[in-house]
Amino acid sequence: MNTFIKPIIFATMILLSGIPLISHASSAVSVDIFEGETATVNSYIFSNGKSLVVMDVQRSTAEAKKLAEVIKDKGLPLSHILISHGHPDHYTGMSWLLKTFPEATVVVANEEIKKDILGFSTWMESVGWLDAEPLLKPKSEKNPNGFDYLNNIHVLPTNTLTMNGGGELKLNTNYSPAEAEHLTTVFVDDLNGLFSSDLAYNKVHLWMGQGVTKNHVANWRAQLKEFKSEYSKRNPRVYPGHGKPADITLFDTLVEYIDDFNHITSTAKSKEQAMKKMKALYPEYKEADFLLKYSVDNHMK
Numbered sequence: 007m008n009t010f011i012k013p014i015i016f017a018t019m020i021l022l023s024g025i026p027l028i029s030h031a032s033s034a035v036s037v038d039i040f041e042g043e044t045a046t047v048n049s050y051i052f053s054n055g056k057s058l059v060v061m062d063v064q065r066s067t068a069e070a071k072k073l074a075e076v077i078k079d080k081g082l083p084l085s086h087i088l089i090s091h092g093h094p095d096h097y098t099g100m101s102w103l104l105k106t107f108p109e110a111t112v113v114v115a116n117e118e119i120k121k122d123i124l125g126f127s128t129w130m131e132s133v134g135w136l137d138a139e140p141l142l143k144p145k146s147e148k149n150p151n152g153f154d155y156l157n158n159i160h161v162l163p164t165n166t167l168t169m170n171g172g173g174e175l176k177l178n179t180n181y182s183p184a185e186a187e188h189l190t191t192v193f194v195d196d197l198n199g200l201f202s203s204d205l206a207y208n209k210v211h212l213w214m215g216q217g218v219t220k221n222h223v224a225n226w227r228a229q230l231k232e233f234k235s236e237y238s239k240r241n242p243r244v245y246p247g248h249g250k251p252a253d254i255t256l257f258d259t260l261v262e263y264i265d266d267f268n269h270i271t272s273t274a275k276s277k278e279q280a281m282k283k284m285k286a287l288y289p290e291y292k293e294a295d296f297l298l299k300y301s302v303d304n305h306m307k
């Protein structure tokens with residue numbers, strides 16, 4: 007090939023492939039999504055090209071092992087393991103991740119979330135559920151090798167988590183009890199992205215089971231309405247706790263879902279009938295036999 011044409015073709019190939027010729031030396035935050043199989047729960051891996059932060063870490067050690075491999079493959083140091091709220095589908099993997107990335111710190115946005123996590127694990131151990139997840143058994147006199155919740159979970163001093171090497175995750179915990187008693191959302195300006203944790207689900211049945219009272223459901227609905235008006239101008243991408251990212255019309259869909267759930271669970275003649283009606287209205291929604299079942303159980307006699 008003509009040596010004059012060669013570089014032109016090369017440059018054209020680069021342009022066509024979408025690789026920028028000039029790389030920007032910024033620390034813009036990007037995100038990768040790890041979609042868990044169990045409960046369709048998401049882990050979000052934030053990167054600024056120099057370090058990583060992972061938000062929420064799966065419901066089992068088995069899934070956390072897969073997540074850890076994905077993080078390792080990125081070849082960057084993991085600085086923080088951020089847990090959004092005290093439900094085990096978001097924190098069970100933390101013990102394995104901490105073993106795999108001992109330089110990382112497990113962090114939560116406030117003291118209440120730390121208490122929620124320890125409270126949930128203490129309860130799970132009391133009913134034998136942690137026999138399947140021995141790494142999560144709390145450290146105690148009887149179990150000195152257990153997970154040290156008090157010393158391993160750190161409460162962040164401010165609502166901004168600055169990544170090593172630049173870029174900010176803006177945390178918000180100013181929410182009434184809804185899906186969980188206390189919960190953290192994250193906003194990332196670089197992404198125009200709202201990481202709603204479990205204030206939003208996408209095509210996955212909402213958890214309104216044990217602990218989610220009628221009042222909490224009402225708070226949740228009100229918060230979704232607020233999100234819609236608060237973010238209508240910014241129009242961010244919404245990254246839910248469960249299911250795929252969406253635009254802000256997701257909040258309208260979820261308000262409708264809650265209205266349908268309230269109506270059906272207050273009028274159906276039996277739990278079976280309520281399940282059937284919800285499944286008929288939301289045929290493509292995941293986790294009917296787990297999330298929906300326990301939600302119906304909790305809201306019907």
Ligand SMILES: [Zn+2]
Binds near residue numbers: 093095096204247248
């Ligand atoms: Zn969840």
